[in-house]
Amino acid sequence: MTELLTAAQMRAIEQAAIASGTVTGLALMERAGAGVVKAILAEWPELAEGRQASTGALPRTPGYFRTENAGRRALVLCGPGNNGGDGFVVARLLRARGWEVRVHLYGDAAKLPPNARANHDRWRGMGDVSRWAAASILGQAETMAPDVIVDAVFGTGLTRPLPPEVAAVMTALPAGRRVAVDAPSGLCMDSGRVLGAAAVCATLTVTFHAPKLGHVLAEGPFRCGVLRLVDIGLGPQDRADRNAHAIVRLEEGTGQLFKDPHAHKFDHGHALILSGGPGRGGAARLSARAALRVGAGLVTLGCPPDAMAENAARLDAIMLRQVGGEGLAQVLADRRINALCLGPGFGLGALQARHVAEALDSGRALVLDADALTLLARDAGLFAMLHADCVLTPHAGEFTRLFPDITARLAKPALGGPAFSKVDAARAAAARAGCVVLFKGPDTVIAAPSGACRINAAVYDRAVPWLATAGSGDVLAGMITGLLARDFGAFEAACTGAWLHVEAARSFGPGLIAEDLPEELPKVFRGLRL
Numbered sequence: 001m002t003e004l005l006t007a008a009q010m011r012a013i014e015q016a017a018i019a020s021g022t023v024t025g026l027a028l029m030e031r032a033g034a035g036v037v038k039a040i041l042a043e044w045p046e047l048a049e050g051r052q053a054s055t056g057a058l059p060r061t062p063g064y065f066r067t068e069n070a071g072r073r074a075l076v077l078c079g080p081g082n083n084g085g086d087g088f089v090v091a092r093l094l095r096a097r098g099w100e101v102r103v104h105l106y107g108d109a110a111k112l113p114p115n116a117r118a119n120h121d122r123w124r125g126m127g128d129v130s131r132w133a134a135a136s137i138l139g140q141a142e143t144m145a146p147d148v149i150v151d152a153v154f155g156t157g158l159t160r161p162l163p164p165e166v167a168a169v170m171t172a173l174p175a176g177r178r179v180a181v182d183a184p185s186g187l188c189m190d191s192g193r194v195l196g197a198a199a200v201c202a203t204l205t206v207t208f209h210a211p212k213l214g215h216v217l218a219e220g221p222f223r224c225g226v227l228r229l230v231d232i233g234l235g236p237q238d239r240a241d242r243n244a245h246a247i248v249r250l251e252e253g254t255g256q257l258f259k260d261p262h263a264h265k266f267d268h269g270h271a272l273i274l275s276g277g278p279g280r281g282g283a284a285r286l287s288a289r290a291a292l293r294v295g296a297g298l299v300t301l302g303c304p305p306d307a308m309a310e311n312a313a314r315l316d317a318i319m320l321r322q323v324g325g326e327g328l329a330q331v332l333a334d335r336r337i338n339a340l341c342l343g344p345g346f347g348l349g350a351l352q353a354r355h356v357a358e359a360l361d362s363g364r365a366l367v368l369d370a371d372a373l374t375l376l377a378r379d380a381g382l383f384a385m386l387h388a389d390c391v392l393t394p395h396a397g398e399f400t401r402l403f404p405d406i407t408a409r410l411a412k413p414a415l416g417g418p419a420f421s422k423v424d425a426a427r428a429a430a431a432r433a434g435c436v437v438l439f440k441g442p443d444t445v446i447a448a449p450s451g452a453c454r455i456n457a458a459v460y461d462r463a464v465p466w467l468a469t470a471g472s473g474d475v476l477a478g479m480i481t482g483l484l485a486r487d488f489g490a491f492e493a494a495c496t497g498a499w500l501h502v503e504a505a506r507s508f509g510p511g512l513i514a515e516d517l518p519e520e521l522p523k524v525f526r527g528l529r530l
């Protein structure tokens with residue numbers, strides 16, 4: 001699991017480490033700057049060579065790289081806080097490698113915080129610092145043709161939109177290697193949202209100690225480019241010291257997926273998936289297949305009488321039961337049915353609303369997706385029946401239908417940090433619904449009423465654009481239902497289901513369609529050594 005921090009949590013960790021006497025702020029800044037330089041050279045190994053030398057035109061003599069115009073060139077843009085301090089370290093270390101380095105400061109050197117000021121002064125022993133002037137910076141970015149532009153203007157301390165003179169530069173930087181120190185300036189690191197309208201689009205972002213929420217949420221991944229993490233020696237943290245609602249990215253399968261060799265199929269639960277009418281059963285069949293593949297002992301599809309023939313022709317290992325106007329009571333008389341899924345291809349009529357009410361009333365663990373979410377949004381009485389063993393799996397449109405006021409907060413322009421985030425939205429929704437809410441997207445957020453929260457980030461090297469395909473959400477609903485049948489708690493089922501869903505997509509790769517996802521689970525499970 002990778003813990004994702006808020007800016008405030010990061011500051012608290014830094015301050016605790018400094019207060020404990022194990023490290024100084026200056027040492028942390030030095031490690032941060034050195035980490036940025038190391039990450040630049042790792043990302044672009046060709047930069048370790050001088051320009052002409054890399055063409056083979058000039059001999060590699062000692063000191064050769066120290067001649068100004070023979071070396072690489074960097075434009076370093078520093079801001080008024082400690083992010084700027086990191087920038088001065090980067091400038092110094094690149095200069096020490098023989099680079100030609102130009103530095104511009106937004107703000108007043110006399111007002112820099114102490115460590116940033118110390119590094120400013122050290123840099124001043126090696127080179128100049130130009131005052132911030134958009135036209136001259138952009139002109140220099142053209143004429144100097146830097147190998148790297150370093151954005152050390154704002155990091156986790158950004159609290160409001162970029163000042164116009166900074167925005168003018170940051171949105172007009174030439175294409176090339178744009179390296180953001182900790183964060184692309186303009187991005188709120190608690191929400192991944194751009195404060196105001198302008199932010200840097202980096203090609204490489206180098207952050208310290210732990211990723212921040214803003215690196216994975218919303219626009220963060222698109223603004224950061226490649227994300228690299230540098231250990232600055234802060235060590236593991238005592239999570240109890242911080243926000244009790246730890247936010248993590250689920251990266252491992254859980255031991256609970258393992259099947260006891262002595263167990264019977266009924267030990268793995270029995271999932272019931274309800275389907276819509278004739279010609280509308282594909283979605284529920286996808287869910288049912290996923291529930292079975294994820295390891296539920298038995299899966300039954302319940303469908304209206306007129307859809308029985310169609311489903312019977314399409315199902316083998318999945319059992320079939322008629323569920324019509326007589327309601328769910330007869331099917332649910334079988335107490336071994338311990339998890340339900342309603343919504344995929346379900347329909348929006350009065351009968352379906354009644355089935356949702358019966359399912360909720362049964363107290364069984366329950367996934368409500370797609371049409372069932374629309375029914376919930378239409379009927380406050382149904383919504384009030386939600387309980388702790390329910391999982392709602394809305395995409396953005398369904399989330400808006402269910403929680404229009406929360407979406408409105410999310411849609412409001414972000415003008416101050418920390419901006420209202422998808423994590424805040426999912427937490428607020430879960431608290432109101434009294435159940436687990438899984439808010440879909442490349443940055444899927446899973447929240448419980450307790451405030452517990454996970455982000456299943458399908459971004460950076462875990463990106464799975466092929467998941468944006470019809471029916472993939474139905475498969476996710478089925479996977480979570482299967483895990484509920486296997487006795488996972490609602491929150492764990494949602495987290496593990498979301499994680500497996502992305503892993504199955506990654507394993508299959510390009511060309512993926514929804515049908516492929518359940519069929520890929522065995523490979524994912526083998527990879528987990530189940």
Ligand SMILES: NC(=O)C1=CN([C@@H]2O[C@H](COP(=O)(O)OP(=O)(O)OC[C@H]3O[C@@H](n4cnc5c(N)ncnc54)[C@H](OP(=O)(O)O)[C@@H]3O)[C@@H](O)[C@H]2O)[C@@H](O)CC1
Pocket residue numbers: 010011013014028029032079080081082083084085086113153154155156157158159160161162163181182183208232
């Ligand atoms: N934590 C750690 O362990 C480590 C942290 N490190 C580094 O420190 C960085 C965080 O430093 P930081 O807290 O000084 O914040 P930073 O981003 O430099 O900005 C603050 C300054 O900007 C100003 N300001 C803000 N918004 C503004 C706006 N829109 N327009 C104008 N001004 C604005 C704000 O002014 P104020 O709001 O106070 O008026 C203040 O002056 C972090 O990202 C990382 O790079 C590393 O050295 C290693 C260890």
Ligand SMILES: Nc1ncnc2c1ncn2[C@@H]1O[C@H](COP(=O)(O)OP(=O)(O)O)[C@@H](O)[C@H]1O
Pocket residue numbers: 395440441442444458463464465466467468469470471472473474475476501
């Ligand atoms: N670009 C993307 N990257 C990662 N995951 C995605 C992307 N687009 C969609 N998904 C995931 O695919 C699923 C789509 O669900 P949904 O919108 O309900 O589709 P459908 O209704 O067609 O089944 C969700 O789990 C969502 O998180």
Ligand SMILES: [K+]
Pocket residue numbers: 083151152153154155180181182183184185
């Ligand atoms: K920055």
